[in-house]
Amino acid sequence: MAQIFQRNNTWGYRVWLDSKHSKSKSGFKRRKDAYNAAIELEDKRGKNLLSEDEGISFPDYFNKWIKTYKLGRLDRTTESKYITASKVITEYFEGVAFKDVTTTNYQTMLDDYAKTHAKDTTRRFNSYIKKAVKYAINDGIIYRDFTFGAIIDGLKSKDSSLKFLEIGEAEALKKVCIETWSLNSITRAEILFGLLTGCRYGEVAGLTWDCVDLNKQTVTINKSYDYVSRSGFKPTKTETSNRTISISDETTDMLETLLEQQDILFKKHHFKNPNKHVFINNRHQVPSGNAVNKTLAQILNDISAKNIITFHGLRHTHASLLIAHGISIDYISERLGHSNVSMTYRVYTHLLENVREKDNENTMDFLNNL
Template structure:
């Protein structure tokens, strides 16, 4: 091991101490490892000694000098790319960019806990606490793998302070009330045609609680007019144009009952679609329900934009929701009218009732209060 002074180019009189170690890789090729920035030769020698000990005990990884953001990208490509949904992979793909914006070309092994805390603190200035926590959890898994590979010795993401200067959205903002839902449905029903397929989707989402991917992936084969049901068996990659994909979870595959009103709306759409496609000489081999007059499945962004415009300009709602908010609206209406939570859970395609209870706990608390009042009225009148 070599220990020497390294002078700064811009300020020749200033220097720091550096260690350099030469080792042989798996192919017998001699390679150097060095690190500078130590205030004293003793500090450099101790740090270099740790690396030498590591080399003697378990060898040195080829990734020893990998940057933080390159390691994160490599981990995501290896463990996530072909194992999670397109949307989830997109979320993970943002992580290396966040890391590079903060650490640039800093090597993973050179990141300290204080450095990482500064990154998370900066991230919290523009994101809600939940997002900050999720970001930390994902990066924690990445760094843990680096610990397992012996690139770093400890996981510097442990016991990090999670904070945010952005207020979390109130649960009430995620859905609209029943009066607003009626106004929205009426507004969409006024313009149901192939050029405004989003109106069909909004009504369908409102009356079924389906996710946007489930709506986009619905085929006419899975609309059962006689039984008054629809079967949810596919999602759809409307962003990557890769066609069908699996539903979010295994429990998302379900068959749900639909109202006579929605059956009539779907019959109207099928008639419009059949007549237009016949005129155009077009045949949809996928037999998709919500393919528009241009033979496209519109994106979630397009639907959300239309939904926002309607809620803001026509319904005059203070609660501007996304398509997923229609799912919460559907559930809230059923819960508020006393529909059994187990049925609501199955209808939404949740894995178990506990998930539903957790998501809609605030609504259930309100329903509980109403049920308590009803129970007291019964006990008061029937036992007197």
Template sequence: MEVYKRGKAWTYRIRYKDTNGKRKSLSKSGFKTKKEAYTVGLEMELKYKQIGLSTDENISFYDYYLNWINVYKIGKLDKTTESRYNAIGKFIQDKFHDDLLKQVTKSQYQQALDDYAETHVKHTVRRFNGIIRHCIKDALEDRVIYRDFTRDVVIQGSESKSADLKYLEKNEASQLKQMCEDRASIKAVSYYEIYFGLMTGCRYGEVTGMTWKDIDLENKTIDINKAWDYKDNTGFKNTKTPSSVRVITINDQLIAMLKKLRTEQNTTYLKQGYRDDLNLVFRNNCHKIISDEAVNKTLRTVLGTDQINAKNIITFHGLRHTHASLLISNNIGIDYISKRLGHSNTSITMNIYIHLLENRRKSEDKKAMKFLETI
């Protein structure tokens, strides 16, 4: 290793051979002292002796991220999720331009994340950082970098719930459930879908793509293995992520509703001489698949009635958050909830519902302290 002064700054240079035996060199300048340059250079030299240096060490942050999503994400997720990954790429390009990945500092990244947090809630910032952090972990494994600048960053952002995180309170969910039971019919399939979403936590695409063969009424389970492209209406598609494929248990009340719907469908379709080759669960009497806009309109209308008068007028996705919040408030284990929702790991679930979990922790603190007083 060489350490020398270039202008007013110190530089280290490491010479090594790549896997093909070609001579390479790696250098970095800008150090204020010779000792600082030597220390960092020595660390890099030790890294080389242990695991080698990447031949792609001069790739930009943006280019590495772009390549990463093309390899691991694009074409494997739904369009909505892919657009989120693309938006992060735009953020990296705007904030870091052509900066080399290996040169990005923790303070630079923290500042960029803080800028993003000025117009976003904390949950969104945390999810945003989680995606980038995953990318950086792969960069470490690829030996493009040797320091994780995303580690222990501070997550900023508004504490208020965004539209995505709105959910119903228990009494509101109970009233909504009752109204769906009273109003659901093959002519008003939206109520069946709302009921199904509330009781399972499924995404709208998963609900719309549900077929009767996916429902095992005897064993009380549903098999979530696909979704419906309700945006472009192109038919079945893959679930949001591979981990979204799952089998979950359903209760007797939902089974009764599904049996009622199937009886209505069979009777109506027999009279009409209609056969559904796709065997979809949620078609109406006109053989139509209800749009998400129509279902959300029904949901808004119901929640705004005097009978419910909900504090939060949620969208269908809010039913998923409601489902999770009710389970959390009832002290159901986070591992179970995570698998039921189709998350790849519990950290995703914990990040999304961190405020609810924090409320539960505080409640558990009070119980624990009260118990300790009895010892």
């Protein structure tokens, strides 16, 4: 039974959780308010909804949540994004109880964030918080999802056409890489591989010879490589990023020649390539992301490309070329290792609109001539 008491002209309550522990709170202006709060607490106790995080602040819960469920389980880049999100939450909601966050003040924070960030970045930021809110509801710390119905705004991203190469630029890039790559210029081999497979750079840097089947002309992507701090292999970005994809004749020829060059040079150096890296240079090193982007920019400038992209732009280029040639979006999604087809639709919606227009024209031609 709750104990209601008066102290310094205000009211308070004490609720016993068990024979030794209790919770109390004072400062209520009316006895009725203290009584109702005590009844609510007793109801939660009866339903086993009380938590050690009862009354925890929004920033403290989010920080505790990412330490429990995210840090140490994701790649460093993604972890840093969660840490940055935690700093933003602390800036806006320091000292604010999680249960006191309203839809309105959350939207206000989101709108302020969107003023200096791209829409995709704002959407990702909201998704992090939305996940934490679901856990908090399940833990009985809050009872409503204040992220529900959140409106996502943000700065307009750079023109999407700048993120990938036109077909003529892609053909010129491919030609240069085929003609100039070598073990001494391994970044050019990586660029060729990225263009013809759509793999992320971490996946390219993490490719090992035991995952290459030259006879079947396939490569298996089952890990990535930390090319920033060079701490070694790490898991792929998502579970669906693990995949086996077919490779072209030109990609196969390049890999066969690369294996031969490595065999000759590494024997000369008495180097056994213990990690079986495919893309490792003559100095037995995996190139950094900066190195491969520098080479890519140099080649694109040499061929007078309109679009100077990074290595990740090769992934978009690969997808855009397949879309332009009518390849199934389901297949493209699997080849890229996207978590689901809807993600592929969202990323390449601007390209798919052109395909839809073409499909519409073909449909009308068919129906008009039926």
